[in-house]
Amino acid sequence: MSRFAAPLFAALLVAAGPVRAAATATATAAAEPDRAETLRSAYTKYEYRIRMRDGARLFTAVYVPKDAAPTPFRAGAAPRPGEGARYPILMTRTPYSCAPYGPDRYPKAIGPSKGFEDERFVFVCQDVRGRFQSEGTWEEVRPILDAKGPKDADESTDAWDTVDWLVKNVPGTNGRAGIWGISYPGFYAACAAVDAHPALVAVSPQAPIADWFEGDDFHRNGAFWLPHAFNFYSVFGKLPAGAKKWPERFDPGTHDGYRYFLSIPPLSEVNAKLWEGKVAFWDEVVKHDTDDSFWKARDLRPHLKAVHTSVLTVGGWFDAEDLFGALSVYRSIERTSPGAWNALVMGPWSHGGWGRSEGDRLGIATFGDKTAPWFREKVELPFFVSLLKDGAAPKLPEATVFETGTNVWRRLDRWPPANAVARSLYLGARGALTWEKPAETGDAFDEWVSDPGRPVPFIDWIDIGMPKEYMTADQRFASRRPDVMVYETPVLEDDVTLAGPLKAHLEVSTTGTDSDFVVKLIDVWPDDLPTPDPNPSGFVPGGAQQMVRGNVIRGKFRRSLEKPEPFTPGKPDVVDLSLPDVFHTFRSGHRIMVQVQSSWFPLVDRNPQQFMNVFEAKPGDYRKATQRLYHDASHASRLEVLVVPQGR
Numbered sequence: 001m002s003r004f005a006a007p008l009f010a011a012l013l014v015a016a017g018p019v020r021a022a023a024t025a026t027a028t029a030a031a032e033p034d035r036a037e038t039l040r041s042a043y044t045k046y047e048y049r050i051r052m053r054d055g056a057r058l059f060t061a062v063y064v065p066k067d068a069a070p071t072p073f074r075a076g077a078a079p080r081p082g083e084g085a086r087y088p089i090l091m092t093r094t095p096y097s098c099a100p101y102g103p104d105r106y107p108k109a110i111g112p113s114k115g116f117e118d119e120r121f122v123f124v125c126q127d128v129r130g131r132f133q134s135e136g137t138w139e140e141v142r143p144i145l146d147a148k149g150p151k152d153a154d155e156s157t158d159a160w161d162t163v164d165w166l167v168k169n170v171p172g173t174n175g176r177a178g179i180w181g182i183s184y185p186g187f188y189a190a191c192a193a194v195d196a197h198p199a200l201v202a203v204s205p206q207a208p209i210a211d212w213f214e215g216d217d218f219h220r221n222g223a224f225w226l227p228h229a230f231n232f233y234s235v236f237g238k239l240p241a242g243a244k245k246w247p248e249r250f251d252p253g254t255h256d257g258y259r260y261f262l263s264i265p266p267l268s269e270v271n272a273k274l275w276e277g278k279v280a281f282w283d284e285v286v287k288h289d290t291d292d293s294f295w296k297a298r299d300l301r302p303h304l305k306a307v308h309t310s311v312l313t314v315g316g317w318f319d320a321e322d323l324f325g326a327l328s329v330y331r332s333i334e335r336t337s338p339g340a341w342n343a344l345v346m347g348p349w350s351h352g353g354w355g356r357s358e359g360d361r362l363g364i365a366t367f368g369d370k371t372a373p374w375f376r377e378k379v380e381l382p383f384f385v386s387l388l389k390d391g392a393a394p395k396l397p398e399a400t401v402f403e404t405g406t407n408v409w410r411r412l413d414r415w416p417p418a419n420a421v422a423r424s425l426y427l428g429a430r431g432a433l434t435w436e437k438p439a440e441t442g443d444a445f446d447e448w449v450s451d452p453g454r455p456v457p458f459i460d461w462i463d464i465g466m467p468k469e470y471m472t473a474d475q476r477f478a479s480r481r482p483d484v485m486v487y488e489t490p491v492l493e494d495d496v497t498l499a500g501p502l503k504a505h506l507e508v509s510t511t512g513t514d515s516d517f518v519v520k521l522i523d524v525w526p527d528d529l530p531t532p533d534p535n536p537s538g539f540v541p542g543g544a545q546q547m548v549r550g551n552v553i554r555g556k557f558r559r560s561l562e563k564p565e566p567f568t569p570g571k572p573d574v575v576d577l578s579l580p581d582v583f584h585t586f587r588s589g590h591r592i593m594v595q596v597q598s599s600w601f602p603l604v605d606r607n608p609q610q611f612m613n614v615f616e617a618k619p620g621d622y623r624k625a626t627q628r629l630y631h632d633a634s635h636a637s638r639l640e641v642l643v644v645p646q647g648r
Contacts, residue, residue: 035108039117042066043110045103049135050165054153056129056136060162061098063110063123068172075175088388089166089177089199090116091124093159093188095236097132098125101244112180112355113376119385122173126162128155128188132243140281141187141209143297144194156303159192159200167199176388178202182352183322184209190300190329196309202387204380206314207322207351208329213295214561215324218285221553221577222561223516224614226605227257228321228466229285230270237279250275257464258457261602267615286615291561301328305336310393312383313342314375316349317404318362318471323580330415341393344415345379346583347371347402350468354380363469364544368407403497404548405523405585416500416581420642424505425489425592427629427637433487433594437636443572444632448483448598450515452608452622455601456484466603475522475545478595485596485629488524496586500642502549502579506596507635509573510555512609512625513566517575518600520550521639523584524591545593551579552604556611566611572630594639598627 044064049057069084079086090111100107110123117123130138136153145154153161163177177199181189186208193203213219218229234250252260265273271282288294311333315326330344348367349359359372379400386394399415402408410417428438438444459470460477479486504519527543556564558575567573586592599606608617609625631637 036106039063039108039110040106042117042120043106043123045106046170047101047103048165048169050126050162052129052136052153052158052161054136054151056134056153058126058129058135058158058162059098059101059133060124060126060166062166062170064170064172065120065122068122070171072169072171073167073173073175084172085120086174087120087122087172088174088384089124089163089170090121090384090388091126091162091166091177091179092181092185093126093128093155093162093179093192094181094185095128095131095138096184097246098127099132099244101133112380115377115381116384119381121384121388122166122170124162124166129153129158130241131239138241140284141212141298141300144191144300144303155188155191156194156196159188160195160197163192163197163200174389175199176201176391178204178384178388180204180206180384181208182206182355186322186325187300190304193307193309193311193333194303196307200309202312202384203309204312204314204383205329206326206354207316207319208300208313208325209322210301210325210328210332211295211299213291213299215328215580216322220551220604222291222557222564223552223554223607224267224285224605225466226261226602227464228603229282230261231465233279233282234275237281238275252464255464256462257602258462260464261605266618267605289613289615290564291557301332304329304332307333307337307340307342310341310383310387311343312345312380312394312396314345314347314354314380316351316353317346317402317583318349318353318365318468319351320466320468320471321351327581343394343396343398343400345375345400346581347375348404348407350471353468363472364474364546365404365472366407367402367404371402371409374409401583403499403583403585405497405587406495410583416642417644417648419648420499420644422640423643424638424640425594427485427487427594427596427631427639429631431485431487433489433592437638438631438633440632441634442632443630443635445628445630445635446485447626447628448485449624449626450483450510450598450609451624452599452606453624455599455606456481456518456597458600458603470547470603472546475520475547475593475595476543478520478597479545479593481597483597483599486593487596488593489591491526492586492588492590492592494588495646496592497584497644497646498586498641499581499583499644501581503640504575504577504579504594504596505636505638505640506575506577507572507630507637508575509570509628509630510567510609510625511569511627512623513569513611514607515555515567515609515625515627516552516598516600516604516607517555517577518550518552518595518597518604519577519579519639520595521548521579521582522546522593522595523548523586524593526589529589548584549579549582550600551577552600553577554607554614564611572628572635596629598625
């Protein structure tokens with residue numbers, strides 16, 4: 001397994017079934033049987049243990065082109081005639097292993113794509129502190145220290161110390177360094193931009209973690225992303241210090257996630273009863289059920305200030321894990337570092353799909369072209385070549401964003417587009433979705449019973465994890481349920497393009513004291529527009545309800561993620577729910593739909609619908625509740641959007 005592909009492989013390993021993961025690894029090996037030997041012939045591998053300022057030594061594998069100069073870079077020194085070429089450093093820092101270990105053992109890939117290996121860089125992979133062959137104590141999303149003494153270390157100082165050592169000691173470098181990474185390594189790349197080393201001139205956080213309570217990976221507005229966290233930590237959380245290989249994956253004994261997660265012990269008891277107490281971080285999650293100091297210390301956004309290195313943040317519109325992180329990292333740097341070269345790329349991809357797929361489809365959604373190879377060749381590689389080899393600013397726009405629906409790339413000078421206009425889609429009587437505010441007076445509402453014993457499923461096929469295809473899945477199975485409220489426009493006469501963040505403003509009540517609210521934005525296809533190929537739930541002949549965006553909020557956090565409040569049973573209240581950005585055109589002949597519900601299982605853990613620490617809920621705590629969504633002149637529930645005028 002390539003160290004650089006390790007985060008992607010790990011995601012497959014823990015989120016996919018064992019058969020699917022094994023098939024992926026086998027297919028990759030068969031497709032590239034000679035890659036390791038090709039790299040061996042072109043690069044010399046070195047292994048170092050680089051000492052950090054606090055004394056911990058971090059394992060670092062370095063791959064130097066064979067025609068590189070034999071001496072380290074020295075600032076101001078003139079090149080010697082015939083001494084060989086000099087190459088920039090391109091590094092990734094990972095908790096997923098820099099295997100294979102040993103100076104004579106080579107992986108099948110050492111960069112973001114084959115184009116980088118052909119272009120030639122000094123490639124570096126480092127096991128982060130406390131993982132695999134690196135010393136020190138491992139800590140999940142290690143907090144960035146606000147104040148540092150000379151021997152205080154965090155992920156930003158580890159990156160600084162590593163770059164400093166590399167440019168002074170590795171042969172054949174040109175004195176410039178870049179860093180990239182997807183998912184957890186994307187977090188480490190973003191950390192490197194904090195008080196960056198002067199030699200670090202190019203940073204590309206890709207699907208980075210920004211905040212684990214508000215919007216990334218394991219929580220959405222306080223609601224717990226159950227199968228994703230469970231499957232990930234059942235392997236990742238049990239890795240011992242000094243390991244050279246992964247522990248065996250946990251076997252739930254079934255592929256039916258809906259039934260399995262209804263049957264597991266209370267979440268506070270999962271670690272002890274299922275994992276022999278070996279997953280310490282699970283217990284931390286259970287303990288910290290609000291956005292307290294534990295989670296705030298792990299929020300990267302406040303530390304992304306005065307950034308002076310160039311940053312290219314990359315994300316996918318259909319990333320089920322860290323869509324929030326990509327948009328948040330870009331926005332944080334844009335807000336606090338106006339002088340920085342800071343750009344955004346958003347494509348029609350699942351988590352890491354730009355690095356490992358063709359990017360031409362996801363589930364029932366098709367995108368008209370192979371968008372991922374285009375990105376790797378036309379955006380990612382030029383970004384690093386310009387800064388690291390040419391020493392020049394990249395010739396890339398502020399935002400390179402893919403518009404789904406029309407399936408075209410847009411090059412914009414800002415995100416969201418400057419000409420986007422704020423409008424509202426109002427949820428109305430008899431399932432109407434209109435641009436006009438309702439005129440009805442009195443308490444007009446829709447009502448449903450939310451039963452934690454029969455929660456609304458998030459997919460209509462069998463899976464034990466969080467399949468990436470759920471992000472574009474057909475929602476007709478949900479719209480048929482009585483506990484899902486459906487609102488829909490008439491057939492559109494003209495295209496409607498939404499660009500940027502969404503906010504659902506819901507006027508609701510519940511007979512419980514807590515409740516989840518899920519909002520989904522859906523593109524309803526015409527009945528004569530069939531899906532070209534079968535998707536995981538089977539052939540769709542036409543009229544699909546393709547999800548474009550969905551999100552959830554645990555209702556007790558409606559005013560504050562830090563200080564939850566109970567609902568007063570039966571009393572109307574306001575719930576504002578932010579949904580991550582979209583860039584989607586609803587074509588003429590389609591409809592726009594919004595669905596509202598109070599469960600999304602097992603994607604989100606069940607809410608007992610009582611004000612309490614949900615992680616500690618016992619079977620007897622889960623109770624039915626009657627929900628109302630109001631849509632009259634005084635209680636205008638709506639989806640607030642940004643609309644791009646046609647003709648632009």
